[in-house]
Amino acid sequence: MIARLDPHDRESFPDLRHALREPNGLLAVGGDLSPTRLAHAYRRGIFPWFSAGDPILWWSPDPRTVLFPSQIRISRSLGKRLRNASFDVTLNRSFSAVIRCCAAPRDAQGGTWLVPEMIAAYEALHAHGLAHSVEVWQDGQLVGGLYGVAIGRAFFGESMFSRVSDASKVGLVHLCRKLAEWEFGLIDCQMRTDHLIRMGAVEMPRAEFVALLNRFCTQP
Numbered sequence: 001m002i003a004r005l006d007p008h009d010r011e012s013f014p015d016l017r018h019a020l021r022e023p024n025g026l027l028a029v030g031g032d033l034s035p036t037r038l039a040h041a042y043r044r045g046i047f048p049w050f051s052a053g054d055p056i057l058w059w060s061p062d063p064r065t066v067l068f069p070s071q072i073r074i075s076r077s078l079g080k081r082l083r084n085a086s087f088d089v090t091l092n093r094s095f096s097a098v099i100r101c102c103a104a105p106r107d108a109q110g111g112t113w114l115v116p117e118m119i120a121a122y123e124a125l126h127a128h129g130l131a132h133s134v135e136v137w138q139d140g141q142l143v144g145g146l147y148g149v150a151i152g153r154a155f156f157g158e159s160m161f162s163r164v165s166d167a168s169k170v171g172l173v174h175l176c177r178k179l180a181e182w183e184f185g186l187i188d189c190q191m192r193t194d195h196l197i198r199m200g201a202v203e204m205p206r207a208e209f210v211a212l213l214n215r216f217c218t219q220p
Contacts, residue, residue: 021062143162
């Protein structure tokens with residue numbers, strides 16, 4: 001049985017060992033999306049993910065996909081894109097625009113997991129200084145970007161978008177370079193995708209991932 005979160009206790013979550021194997025990582029249901037609860041969830045390796053009309057679902061998959069900032073892999077074609085400097089990249093200039101672009105439907109059915117409650121929750125986290133965006137511009141137009149949550153020296157990537165080829169990859173490379181400069185330990189990519197693996201992400205057991213969070217989330 002999946003645990004139901006106490007709406008009045010925004011700090012407690014079930015032991016991660018209780019997460020289901022199928023669907024992978026489903027841990028709990030209910031609660032809210034307050035900044036306090038979200039911050040405690042991320043520190044423990046837990047994130048929300050649900051569809052419109054469903055209750056809030058909390059996840060912690062095993063294995064976990066992680067990208068170490070200094071180990072990002074840049075293909076020859078992407079390196080050429082970066083050297084040509086056809087993009088301008090900024091940080092935290094247009095958080096609301098980035099998250100709404102990430103929420104835009106990407107398939108014929110028009111579905112998105114970034115429901116209005118989620119957008120409002122991450123905008124609140126941004127106002128608290130925990131959620132951040134990377135914007136990629138071309139000729140003054142927003143053509144790509146990503147957003148996520150930073151706690152201590154761990155960054156939790158949430159979503160990215162591209163309107164032109166390689167724009168989100170350019171944003172990710174710039175983010176990795178800044179995080180490496182700031183001595184961040186990792187980027188949580190949550191679930192495996194071939195795209196992320198090609199760029200250097202690796203899978204690791206959840207217990208190992210949580211041990212890294214315990215180390216990096218406590219750093220200033």
